[in-house]
Amino acid sequence: MTDYNAPLRDMRFVLHELFDGPALWARLPALAERVDADTANAILEEAAKVAGQLIAPLSRNGDEQGVQFDAGLVTTAQGFRQAWQTYREGGWVGLGGNPEYGGMGMPKMLGVLFEEMLYAADCSFSLYSALSAGSCLALDAHASEALKATYLPPLYEGRWAGTMCLTEPHAGTDLGMIRTRAEPQADGSYQISGSKIFITGGEQDLTENIIHLVLAKLPDAPAGARGISLFLVPKFMVEADGRLGIRNAVHCGSIEHKMGIKASATCVMNFDGATGYLVGEPNKGLAAMFTMMNYERLSIGIQGIGCAEASYQSAARYANERLQSRAASGPQAQDKAADPIIHHGDVRRMLLTMRTLTEGGRAFAAYVGQQLDLSRYAEDTNEREQAQRLVALLTPVAKAFFTDNGLESCVLGQQVYGGHGYIREWGQEQRVRDVRIAQIYEGTNGIQALDLLGRKVLADGGQALASFIHEVRAFSVTAPLHRDALQEALARLEATSQWLQQQAPAQANLVSAVAVEYLHLFGLTAYAYMWARMAAVAQAKADEDPSFYGAKLACADFYFQRILPRSLALEACIRAGSASLYGMTPAQF
DSSP states (O other): OOOOOOHHHHHHIIIIIISSSHHHTSSHHHTTTTTOHHHHHHHHHHHIIIIIIIIGGGGHHHHHHHHHHETTTTEOTTTHHHHHHHHHHHHHHTTTTTTTGGOOOHHHHHHHHHHHHHHHOOOHHHHHHHHHHHHHHHHHSSSSSHHHHHHHHHHTTTTTEEEEEEBBTTTOOOOOOOOEEEETTTTTTTEEEEEEEEEEEESSSSEEEEEEEEBBBTTTOOSSSGGOOEHHHHHHHHEESSEEEEEEEEEEEEOOOSSSSSOOOOOEEEEEEEEEESSTTTTTTHHHHHHHHHHHHHHHHHHHHHHHHHHHHHHHHHHHOOOOOOOSSSSSTTTTTSSSSGGHHHHHHHOOOOHHHHHHHHHHHHHHHHHHHHHOOHHHHHHHHHHHHHHHHHHHHHHHHHHHHHHHHHHHHHTTTGGGGGSSGHHHHHHHHHHHHGSSSSOOOOHHHHHHHHHHHHTTTTTTHHHHHHHHHHHTTTTTSSHHHHHHHHHHHHHHHHHHHHHGOOOOTTHHHHHHHHHHHHHHHHHHHHHHHHHHHHHHHHOOHHHHHHHHHHHHHHHHIITTHHHHHHHHHHHHHHGGGGGGGGGGO
């Protein structure tokens, strides 16, 4: 369970050969002075050690011990505090943070690879860091200079941690229903009162302070989502000199007992007139929080990739060692009583499915990271705005498709083990339990699909989608391998999108009925783009490293022949419309 080795060779392939990250950074002045190829490689090497040697060994014990709750206090699993101390001393929380306040300012293209390592090593430990990094992003984008100067440096240092407090017992997806209130005070602060649930890291013993970002409503707020504001609420008040003061009126009421990620504290947080500070403008809190939410959605998507990679590594090792029956083509291990199961067709099908979905996801995550870097650092306004449109379009795909594939891959990894996959000691059952939450939190995958189709494709008349299709089509014209299959997939996505654009206005239930299938159709096409690009690089360099590039070409063949055809069934489901979903009354269910 604790054996994880970061796939550095493939990560360097994606970063340097597929997308030429160093060339991109060199033309973006804000990044050129911070990072080059050598710096990126050094960070990846060190991150691999942190993930494989520091964090991964905690995973099994963390799952068994979980977190303990007693009288409002949470104790993390044995080894977590010491590991966090080492982790924060390495500056990892602030890897992508603003250098003006102590962050390292590394590009997101590099950050997504680091996040994959963390999630592969242990989801629970990684969530404490992910929420802090997301909090920093929201504060850096929207908080006042005074708040940033006070709170960002210790957050980047990992001395303090951040949370995201949105959900209430009666208000999940529909945040306009929240009841948490913020009363203005004479000194410019606010008194925050209400309860929040499902708060990751809401209470823990890793850091000396916890900074809660809380959605609440002002007394005169408009109804619904237009009346939500964002507030910073510290666990301990901060004095003018930066020292910690009295305990604020925010406490953990209980923790949840969960299917997986048991070493991550999921808390009920009660705010009883707690002192808070407005972040951004009044009644604009949801937009400010979505700066963090969009980061978290990509991060949680990467949780699916990380879990899948760890499951694949374990399953591939097992398949090469486990002896059962003879290969269909005849004995392969003449000196043994049976052949390793890697020679059996169905085992290869499972492993190749896992590998192609994971490597396709890794490439697509780096591609989205590339767009995030351009949207933040590009000097040309048109290039920056184009990247922003792509980020908005692709974020729901990344969150939902990565995590759906992550569960599929972890279940396949468990299946490779047969009966042993169901047994605790081998670790595959924990991965299935840990990865399962990724499809649910940070907006369920059904909500991501509705966001993609309803808001990102149909609402703007398909302009953002058209831009992506134009890019893929331009590449496909000169693609040396899999050109026809890529163009056919692209034409299918385009035609289906146009059909939905025409049909949706007259069919109220159509979008919600087919959104998930549409997101998967989009995801498969996006992965086809990634695999065609990877195949082109691998073919050009095949003689330099026949083993690595040969495997890459073989995986590309498998993807186009055995995975991409799923899009045919998805198109048929979409065009079937919504009628069959509404053939029964609610009472008949």
